[in-house]
Amino acid sequence: MSKESNQEQGSALVFIFGFCLLLGAVLSFFADSVNLKKNLRAKFEREVSLKQSAENLTELAISHILNKTTAYDAPEHFRITPNRINAFLSADYQATVEIRDEGSRFNPNNLPISYWQEYFHNSPQSYERLYAWSFRQENQAGNLSTTIRNNYLLTLEDLQEVLAETPAPSSLTIFGPANYYLIDGEVLVSLLLRSGLQMSSVAIETTIENFNSNRNQIFTENIATLLSQLHLPELPKLDKIEQLLTAKGSINPNFIEPAYLRLLVPEGKGRDFSDLSLLQKEQPFISITAFEDYLCNQHGISISREKIARLFSVKSKVFGIYVSIYNQDKQGLLELNTIVQRGWAEQEDSWQIIYRRENWLSGKKESDD
Structure with missing residues (x-):
């Protein structure tokens, strides 16, 4: 065989070898691309499935509350059995569902400074941080004799940032309307401003003075009637202010903590209400009358029936539903925190979602609704 022929054969072999390498690389690329698409699709389908499961479990919690037959809400009513939860999950996952009042x-956001001072008396740094957050000096009108709060805890991140050092931050909330019979003039003005009402400095000062002088002289559930007694230069839009303010009892004695209860009842300061937690779990109050009897007979506290009815109710109004989904190795995958309000638009069986936050624990970004 000639030298030229050998060279040609060698070149052909090199070409074929190179072509095979190129073909292998192309096939490998396409195989990797197919695998990547499969993995992305599998991840997407997994996330869709998990999100749907979290939504279904949230709906389960709402149905659980709606289908309750008793006329009162208590801790024992908020428990959902594992079997009911597992019915909404594949065999690969587990979940917990927590319902909170x-x-x-x-x-x-909804209470006077005097309540802050008492509630945080063992944590003065929490009071100071809350005051600095809520009363921003740069936004204060210089011609007002009363300082008005102009900033609020609007997200759970705000709550954590400002009050993380509080001994029991989990006992706090930022959800739900203020109660007309617990606020003072400063809180009322802040709520009127939040509702979009424009007020002059004179109107602000007059409203504060009128409210502080005349509050608790009339008991009614009608917010429009109560606001008409204040002789405001202009009334706020009722649908706006009713989202922020209520005159109906909404604090459930079956869930209230002793530290908060001490602020709400006469001569409550100094009482520990050490028996309250056990009663809430084992012998919950089935009516406001039962709670009134407890205050009177167990603690010697007398409170007018009109006032107790405007502050308390054994039917909870605002619920937190916390869903946590994890795998068989107990590794967290998805958390969904939903806040719903019952009795929206004056209908007891109506619900409105007022907050929703999903938190992916497997690398996906958090999102708020």
């Missing part, structure tokens, strides 16, 4: 917790 948010409306019976201490809400700094």
Whole structure:
């Protein structure tokens, strides 16, 4: 065989070898691309499935509350059995569903400074941080004799940032309307401003003075009637203010903590209400009358029936529903925190979602609704 022929054969072999390498690389690329698409699709389908499961479990919790036959809400009513939860999950996953009464917790946005001072008396740094957050000096009108709060805890992140050092931050909330019979003039003005009402400095000062002088002289559930007694230069839009303010009892004695209860009842300061937690679990109050008897007979506290009815209710109004889904190795995958309000638009069986937050624990970004 000639030298030229050998060279040609060698070149052909090199070409074929190179072509095979290129073909292998192309096939490998396409195989990797197919695998990547499969993995992305599998991940997408997994996330869709998990999100749907979390939604279904949230709906289960709402149905659980709606289908309750008793005329009162208590801790024992908020438990959902594992079997009912597992019915909404594939065999690869587990979940917990927690139902909370948010409306019976201490809400700094809706309460006077005097309540803050008492509630946080063992944590003065929490009071100072809350005051600095809520009363931003740069936004204060210089011609007002009363300082008005102009900033609020609007998200759970705000709550955590400002009050993380509180001994029991889980006992606080930012959800639910203020109670007309617990606020003072400063809180009322802040709520009127939040509702979109424009007020002059004179109107602000007059409203504060009128409210502080005349509050608790009339008991009614009608917000429009109560506001008409204040002789405001202009009334707020009723649908706006009713989202922020209520005159109906909404604090459930079956969920309230002793530290908050001490602020709400006469001569409550100094009482520990050490028996309250056990009663809530084992012998919950089935009516406001039962709660009134407890205060009177067990603690010697007398409170007018009109006032107790305007502050308390054994039917919870604002609920937190916390769903946590994890795999068989107990690794968290998805959390969904939903806040719902019952009795929206004056209908007892109506619900409105007022907050929703999903938190992916497997690398996906958190999202708020």
